Amino acid sequence: MDDQTRMMTGLTGLGGLAQADVGDPDSVRKQQSLGQPQQDIGDILQQIMAITDESLDEAQARCWPEESPAHWGGSDEPTEGGRAGGGMAGGGLPLNFQHRKHALNCHRMKPALFSVLCEIKEKTVLSIRGVQEEDPPDPQIMRLDNMLLAEGVSGPEKGGGSAAAAAAAAAAGGSPTDSSIEHSDYRAKLAQIRQIYHSELEKYEQACSEFTNHVMNLLREQSRTRPISPKEIERMVAIIHRKFSSIQMQLKQSTCEAVMILRSRFLDARRKRRNFNKQATEVLNEYFYSHLSNPYPSEEAKEELAKKCGITVSQVSNWFGNKRIRYKKNIGKFQEEANLYAVKTAVDAANVSAQASQANSPATPNSGGYPAPCYTPDGRL
C-alpha cells in the first residue's frame, strides 16, 4: 500500500507535533515563532477540527456551490483526486472559512496529514474491527420468514396460493365441500396481501440500494480528504443494510399480522358466520321434529346428518343444542314450523308406503322429553 510509505515520510516531520501541539497555547505560540511549516500544520489541524465539527450537509452546502466544482465534483476516482502533489497550493493558505475544505484539499501538507490520519485510522479501525462482524441470523425474522413462506406470501407466485388454500382447508375442519366460495375469497385477499408485500419489499429494496449508493458516493468523495478503506465502506453498507432489514422486518411483521387477521376472519366461523343452506336446515329440522320426543341424535346419526348437510359433526351438535333450547324456550314460536315438518314427514311416509289416502296425524312418536306440536292456533300450550 502506498499510503504506508507516504505515511512514513509524512511522519518524519509530523509525528510528535501532531499529538503535542493541539490545544496547547504555549506550544502553538512557539511554533508560530518557529516558522512557516509548523504554523501551517497548526492551521491545518484547526481546520480539520472545524470540519469534523461540521455536519455533512453543512459542509456540502458550503462547498458545492463554490467556485471549484471542477475539482470536487468532476472526477470520480476514489482517492487520487486531490492529493496530486505538494506544490499545488503554493501561495498563502486561504483561511477563508468558505474555502477551507478546498484549500485543505490542495494544501501541500495534505499528503502528510492524510498519512497521519491513515495511521490513526489504522489503529482505531483495527480495534473497532471484529466488534460486530457477523450478526447472527435473527430468530424473530426467521420465524416471520417461515410463516410468510408457509402462508404463501413470500414464496413463488402460484404454488404459494395453493399451499395457503390447502392450509385453509386443513384448518377449516374437514368439510371441503361447501367452503369453496370462502376459499376463493380468502385466496383473493391473500393474493392482495402478497402483492402489497412484494411491492413494498421492492420499494424498500430500491430505497436501500439508492441510499447505499448515495452513501458510497459520499464516502468515496470524502475519501479524498480522509482515509476511508474499502473495508470501511463495506461496513457502512452493512450497517445500512441492517437498518433497512429492520424496516423489512417491520413489513414482514405487519404482513404476518394481516395474514393472521385474514385467517381469523375467514376461519373463525364465529366471526364469519354463515347460515346453513336451506337444504341443510331442512334435513336438520326434519330430524329434529320427527324425533321431537327425543331429539338427541346419536354420534352415528350426527355423522350421517353432517354428511347430508355438508357440515361438521360439531356443527350438528351445535345446531341441535341451539334448537332444543330455543324450542323449549318458546314452543309457540316453533309451532308452525313443527307442523310443517310433521306434515312433511307424514307426506314422505305416505309416499314411501304408497298407501292410504288419508293423512293420519303427524307422525310424532311422543314419549316424553319435548311436548309434541299441537294445533293450538296461536301460541302457548
Next chain:
DNA sequence: GGGTATGATTATCG
C-alpha cells in the same frame, strides 16, 4: 338502521 334469526362460544353441571 334496527330487530330478529342463527351459528358459535362459554360457563356450569352431572
Next chain:
DNA sequence: CGATAATCATACCC
C-alpha cells in the same frame, strides 16, 4: 364428555 343456559357476534330481513 355431553347437555344446558346464557351470551356473543354476525347474517339476514324489513
